[in-house]
Structures are given as structure tokens and as C-alpha cells.
Amino acid sequence: xxxxxxxxxxxxxxxxxxxxxxxxxxxxxxxxxxxxxxxxxxxxxxxxxxxxxxxxxxxxxxxxxxxxxxxxxxxxxxxxxxxxxxxxxxxxxxxxxxxxxxxxxxxxxxxxxxxxxxxxxxxxxxxxxxxxxxxxxxxxxxxxxxxxxxxxxxxxxxxxxxxxxxxxxxxxxxxxxxxxxxxxxxxxxxxxxxxxxxxxxxxxxxxxxxxxxxxxxxxxxxxxxxxxxxxxxxxxxxxxxxxxxxxxxxxxxxxxxxxxxxxxxxxxxxxxxxxxxxxxxxxxxxxxxxxxxxxxxxxxxxxxxxxx
Amino acid sequence: xxxxxxxxxxxxxxxxxxxxxxxxxxxxxxxxxxxxxxxxxxxxxxxxxxxxxxxxxxxxxxxxxxxxxxxxxxxxxxxxxxxxxxxxxxxxxxxxxxxxxxxxxxxxxxxxxxxxxxxxxxxxxxxxxxxxxxxxxxxxxxxxxxxxxxxxxxxxxxxxxxxxxxxxxxxxxxxxxxxxxxxxxxxxxxxxxxxxxxxxxxxxxxxxxxxxxxxxxxxxxxxxxxxxxxxxxxxxxxxxxxxxxxxxxxxxxxxxxxxxxxxxxxxxxxxxxxxxxxxxxx
Numbered sequence: 001x002x003x004x005x006x007x008x009x010x011x012x013x014x015x016x017x018x019x020x021x022x023x024x025x026x027x028x029x030x031x032x033x034x035x036x037x038x039x040x041x042x043x044x045x046x047x048x049x050x051x052x053x054x055x056x057x058x059x060x061x062x063x064x065x066x067x068x069x070x071x072x073x074x075x076x077x078x079x080x081x082x083x084x085x086x087x088x089x090x091x092x093x094x095x096x097x098x099x100x101x102x103x104x105x106x107x108x109x110x111x112x113x114x115x116x117x118x119x120x121x122x123x124x125x126x127x128x129x130x131x132x133x134x135x136x137x138x139x140x141x142x143x144x145x146x147x148x149x150x151x152x153x154x155x156x157x158x159x160x161x162x163x164x165x166x167x168x169x170x171x172x173x174x175x176x177x178x179x180x181x182x183x184x185x186x187x188x189x190x191x192x193x194x195x196x197x198x199x200x201x202x203x204x205x206x207x208x209x210x211x212x213x214x215x216x217x218x219x220x221x222x223x224x225x226x227x228x229x230x231x232x233x234x235x236x237x238x239x240x241x242x243x244x245x246x247x248x249x250x251x252x253x254x255x256x257x258x259x260x261x262x263x264x265x266x267x268x269x270x271x272x273x274x275x276x277x278x279x280x281x282x283x284x285x286x287x288x289x290x291x292x293x294x295x296x297x298x299x300x301x302x303x304x305x306x307x308x
Numbered sequence: 309x310x311x312x313x314x315x316x317x318x319x320x321x322x323x324x325x326x327x328x329x330x331x332x333x334x335x336x337x338x339x340x341x342x343x344x345x346x347x348x349x350x351x352x353x354x355x356x357x358x359x360x361x362x363x364x365x366x367x368x369x370x371x372x373x374x375x376x377x378x379x380x381x382x383x384x385x386x387x388x389x390x391x392x393x394x395x396x397x398x399x400x401x402x403x404x405x406x407x408x409x410x411x412x413x414x415x416x417x418x419x420x421x422x423x424x425x426x427x428x429x430x431x432x433x434x435x436x437x438x439x440x441x442x443x444x445x446x447x448x449x450x451x452x453x454x455x456x457x458x459x460x461x462x463x464x465x466x467x468x469x470x471x472x473x474x475x476x477x478x479x480x481x482x483x484x485x486x487x488x489x490x491x492x493x494x495x496x497x498x499x500x501x502x503x504x505x506x507x508x509x510x511x512x513x514x515x516x517x518x519x520x521x522x523x524x525x526x527x528x529x530x531x532x533x534x535x536x537x538x539x540x541x542x543x544x545x546x547x548x549x550x551x552x553x554x555x556x557x558x559x560x561x562x563x564x565x566x567x568x569x570x571x572x573x574x575x576x577x578x579x580x581x582x583x584x585x586x587x588x589x590x
Contacts, residue, residue: 053424055585075426083424089417093340105332106425117319150421155319188318 007032007158007190008052013061015047022047024214026061030192034184036201036222037194038301039211045194046086048211049160052192053083066157079108082151086162086194088143090135096122097131100149107154114153121149125179141172148179152189159183159191165200173200180204202297210301218300225300232293235263235276239285247279256302262289266299329427333435338442341405350404351446354397358451361390362458369462382459384472387452388551391482395540397447398490403511406440406494408504410583415502423585433495433579440491449483478550486543489568493539496575499582515539532557535564542567 008030015023023044037045050056052065054074063070065077091099097118104114122131125145130138135146144164151159164180165173181204183189195201201208202222210218218225237244245263248255253275254266265276273290280287341347367374368382375381413419422432456475460466469475497510522538535541535557542564548554549561557564 050586053585055420055423075428078424079426081424083420085417085420085424087417089421091418091421092412092416102332102336103421103425105336106329106422106427108328108426113319120317154425 005031008065008192009063010048010051011062013051013058013063015051015056015058021214023051023058026211026214026216028209028216028219030190030209031207031221032190033207034180034190034205035192036205036208037192037211038196038198038201038208038297040196042213043196043211044214045196045211046162047214049083049162049192049194052160053078053081079154080157082154082156082159084147084151084159084161084164086166089147090143092136094135095132096127096135096138096146096149099135100146100153103150104153109154117153117155118149121153122146124152125149126175140167141169141176144168144172144176145179148176152183156189159189160194161191162194163196164193165195165197177203198297198301208297208300222297226295226297231267231269231271232295232299233265233267233273233276234289234291234293235265235287236261236289237263237280237285238288239280240283241285243283244280244285247283248276251275251279254299254302256299264293264299266295327431329422329425330431330435330438333422333427333432334438334442337409337436337439341439341443346404347401347443350397350401354394354401354447355451357390357393358455361386361451361455365455365458366462369459369464382468384475384478384551385553387456387475387479388547388553390455391448391452391479391486391547392544394448394451395486395543398444398486399512399515401443401447402440402490402494403508405443406491407498407507407511409436409439410495410498411501411504411507414499419583420585429580429583433583436495437491440494441487444487444490445483448486449479452479452483474552478552482547482550485546485568489539489543489572492572492575492579496578496582499579533559535559536567539571 006029008028010026010028013023013026014021026044026048028048037048039045047056051058051063052070054063054070054077057071066080068077070077091102094102097115100122101111101114101118104117105111109117119128119131122128125148127142127145127149130142135143138146144166148161148164151161161180165176168176177200180191180193184191184204193201193204205222207221208219208225209216241261241263245255245257248265252268253271256264256266258264267275276290277287364374364380364386365382368380369375413422419432423429453476456469456479459468493514494507494511497514498504498507501507501510519538519540522535522541525534525537526532532541535545536559541557541559545555545557545559545561545564546568548556555561
């Protein structure tokens with residue numbers, strides 16, 4: 001892993017597809033370790049990953065990865081970076097072990113090393129028993145694992161993972177996240193995890209870069225970002241819930257609905273629980289549950305997107 | 309932590325020099341190709357004429373009555389005719405070996421796997437091209453050169469080779485032109501589709517349709533001035549010039565050479581546009 005504190009830096013980067021700017025004036029710094037790249041679909045996450053690999057040439061700005069300039073040293077960077085694409089991808093007509101060994105050779109490993117590494121990595125990702133099967137016969141979860149294996153086989157210093165839990169069942173998802181956590185925290189490999197699933201990022205990453213509409217709207221260590229700037233309450237009301245939410249929003253309180261009937265209300269410094277009660281009374285509702293809470297990544301995400 | 313996790317370890321060895329990816333791609337492609345029975349069948353079929361010619365060379369050198377028969381005697385024309393005979397097999401091998409090379413990768417979204425590694429687009433295309441070129445060289449240049457080598461071996465002297473030294477560059481140049489044209493055309497077509505079958509049909513269509521047009525025009529104008537519209541005819545025309553034989557058609561040979569160059573250039577242009585790591589959806 002590089003000694004440098006930052007594994008990737010984007011300086012005022014702009015990338016466009018035709019007239020559409022996919023990234024606009026993006027400046028971001030990815031520290032070593034596990035960094036989440038969060039954003040809704042279409043935010044520019046995949047574009048950023050491809051730009052970090054040098055697959056997309058920026059229309060403006062500068063990118064460096066592992067202290068190498070992407071514009072001048074793309075091959076050197078790609079030799080030290082592993083990329084797990086978002087969608088299904090394999091090289092047709094190969095067994096898993098042949099496929100992964102072939103990928104290792106393409107990354108510059110000698111043939112004998114490549115085959116040995118392929119076996120090791122396939123065991124590591126849990127495909128040891130299925131390594132002689134044709135990749136095309138794999139299930140969705142197995143395909144995700146083999147994509148991780150091909151990204152890992154040449155022992156990169158940096159892993160770029162694009163939606164690694166896409167399409168996986170809960171058990172497979174948990175296993176994949178455990179693997180990613182192990183890579184990040186026990187194998188000394190930095191990684192950038194692109195996802196729109198916040199719990200995934202929160203469970204693996206130490207820092208986060210939040211994107212929306214081609215711009216970075218928030219970045220930093222998750223712990224620091226989660227330090228509350230105001231107060232958060234979990235509230236459940238009986239009565240006209242929509243009117244209550246409208247009332248809170250009129251008071252400039254951030255109000256977010258959860259899977260249950262509980263609302264998460266983000267209040268600015270100085271505001272108190274009494275304002276929740278008075279708001280409920282004003283719309284004829286009753287507060288049935290009120291509990292102070294701490295910010296989650298989801299709160300930060302909602303706040304960041306709200307400000308963007 | 310599951311036991312298997314302990315098997316992962318950081319790697320300590322170095323990497324081979326970057327830039328050999330084309331060799332890895334080519335070697336892998338050829339390995340896959342030679343394991344396929346249809347390919348081996350085509351190869352055996354392609355070498356039967358070479359064996360027959362070898363027998364002819366032996367007989368002409370050692371049986372006086374055979375060397376008296378004009379069509380069995382060893383002449384530069386025999387080598388030109390041999391390469392002409394190989395044309396159908398070159399066609400079938402090109403289709404078999406080349407049609408899926410890029411189309412299958414596009415279908416499986418493999419391009420991003422190649423190009424996210426230290427592999428340039430040029431290396432990728434070169435690696436794929438080498439697969440087809442080696443396969444085609446095995447049924448054109450290699451047997452022709454082997455036959456030329458057998459002439460002095462069976463005759464016991466270098467008289468024929470010394471008198472026809474131009475055959476070495478002629479066989480090499482003709483094979484190179486034919487192989488390069490076939491390779492880049494099939495790769496370009498392979499890069500525009502996800503289906504190897506569709507690519508095969510397009511390639512056959514391109515070859516036979518242009519020849520059919522030439523036939524129709526030729527019948528209408530009662531001449532062969534328009535042979536340049538046919539891919540096959542252009543190759544034949546250039547081949548005859550390289551083997552110092554009279555051109556078969558009225559089209560100036562340099563025009564045929566220009567058409568061949570234009571097709572190769574167009575194919576390379578198509579490849580450069582289609583082989584991209586990122587699929588941009590408008």
C-alpha cells in the first residue's frame with residue numbers, strides 16, 4: 001500500500017458525454033483505507049471510477065492515483081489497481097481458474113505465478129470448490145465473487161469496487177461485505193467502494209465521498225461527518241402525519257421517513273423537542289413516540305443531497 | 309473468520325514487463341482455437357493440397373515422365389495455383405477463427421476487463437489479430453514455403469530456387485496481404501456485433517456480394533474493368549502481379565492494391581472506434 005496519505009486525488013475534474021457533464025468541477029481526495037463513494041443512480045460514481053483508471057479522459061482538471069498522474073501513467077496505475085465492474089463481465093469460454101489466471105497474466109504476472117494466485121484468490125472469495133466450472137454457469141452471487149477475484153488476483157494496492165453487492169441475496173451480500181471488510185482492514189489494500197446502499201458503505205468504510213448530479217457534495221471521515229451539528233429525534237405521531245411533516249418542513253426542519261412509521265427529524269442547533277410537540281398540536285396530531293437519536297450515514301446523505 | 313480466508317496473502321514477486329499483453333491474448337486465443345475439433349478439421353483439410361503438391365514435387369523431381377507433363381511440372385505458377393487453391397479454406401478459417409473474437413467479448417462485456425488492466429486498445433487488437441493471422445499463415449505462407457523448401461530437397465540441387473528467388477518475397481507478400489486483409493476485415497465486423505453468427509454472415513455477404521456485383525457489372529459492360537469492386541478479384545489481381553504473371557482482370561493492379569489498402573484502413577478505423585472501455589449510451 002502506498003505510504004502517501006491519499007491514494008487518489010481529483011482536482012477540478014470535468015468529464016462530459018456529448019453535451020452532458022457527468023462530472024463537473026469535481027475535487028476530491030481519497031485517503032488510504034476504505035472509502036465509500038456514495039450517490040444516487042446517475043450521480044457520476046461509475047464515471048469517477050473509470051476516470052481514476054484512466055479509461056475516461058477528463059475534459060478538464062487533473063487526476064492522480066497512487067501518486068501517479070492518470071494522464072501520463074495510465075498503464076502503471078492499472079497494473080497496481082484492481083477494478084470490479086458494476087455489471088456482469090467475464091471472458092467467455094473459460095473455467096473460473098483459467099479466467100482469473102488469464103486476468104493475472106494480462107496484469108503482468110508470469111504464467112506460473114498467475115495460476116497459483118488464481119487458485120489462492122478463488123479459495124479466498126469462496127469459489128474454491130467451483131473453480132473448474134465454466135463462469136457462464138455461475139449464479140449471480142458467484143459472478144460477483146469472481147469479479148472480485150479477478151480484481152484481486154494481481155495483488156493490487158488499490159481496489160475499485162463498483163456496486164459489489166448488486167443483485168445478491170442477503171446472505172451473499174453479507175458474505176461479500178465481510179470479504180471487502182477483510183480486504184480493507186486485514187490485507188493492507190486500500191479500496192474505493194461505490195454504492196448507493198448506505199448500510200454497505202457504513203459497515204465497510206472509514207471515510208466517504210458523497211456525489212450528486214456529477215458533483216461532490218460531501219466528503220470526509222464518517223465519524224467526523226456524523227458528529228451532530230444539531231439534534232435528531234425519532235418521532236411517531238397519531239393523526240395527520242402528512243400535515244405534521246409539512247409543518248416541520250415549514251419550520252426548516254429536515255424530516256425523513258423510515259421503513260416503519262417513525263420519522264427522523266433533524267433540527268438545527270437551538271431547536272428543542274418542545275417545538276415538535278407544538279407542531280403536532282398545531283395540526284391536531286399527537287406525539288406517541290419521541291426519542292433522541294444520533295446521525296446515521298443515511299441522515300448525512302439526505303442532508304447532503306438536500307443541500308446540493 | 310472462515311479458514312479459507314487465511315489462504316490469501318500479499319504477493320511478493322514482480323510483474324513481467326508491461327506491453328506483452330498482446331502476446332498473452334494471442335497465446336490464449338490460439339490455445340483455445342487448437343482445442344476445437346472444427347478448427348483441427350479445417351487445418352487437416354487445408355494441408356491435404358500441400359501433401360498432394362509435395363507428392364507432385366517429389367514425382368517431378370524423381371520420375372522423368374512426370375516432369376514432361378506440363379501441368380505436373382514444377383514452375384512458379386504451381387505456387388501461385390497452390391495459394392489460389394487455399395483461398396476457400398482461408399475464407400472458412402477466417403470466419404471460424406475470427407468472427408467471435410471481439411463479438412464474444414462485447415457480448416460478455418469483457419472489454420472493460422481487458423482495458424481496466426495494463427492493456428492498451430492497440431495491444432488488445434494486436435493480440436486478437438495475431439490469433440487469426442497465425443491460423444491463416446498456417447494454411448498459406450507456411451505450406452507454400454515448405455513446398456518451396458522441398459523442391460531442392462527432392463531434386464538434390466538448388467537450380468529451381470536459384471532461378472526463382474523472387475518466389476520467397478512473392479509468397480510472403482501475397483500471404484501477408486491476403487492474411488492482413490482477411491484478419492482486419494473480420495475483426496472490424498466482429499467489433500460491430502455481439503453475435504458471431506451475424507458476423508460470419510456479414511463477412512460472407514461482403515465477400516460474395518461484392519463479387520456478385522462485379523459479375524453483374526462485368527456482364528453488362530462485357531469487360532473486367534470493374535473488378536476492383538470485388539474483394540476476391542482484388543486479391544487475385546495483386547497476387548498475379550506479385551508472382552510475375554499477367555493480370556487476370558483489366559483493372560490496373562495499383563487500383564486493386566489501393567482498394568485492399570482502403571479496406572484495411574477502414575477496418576482499423578472501425579476497430580479504433582468500437583474498441584472502447586466505456587460504452588457511452590446517448
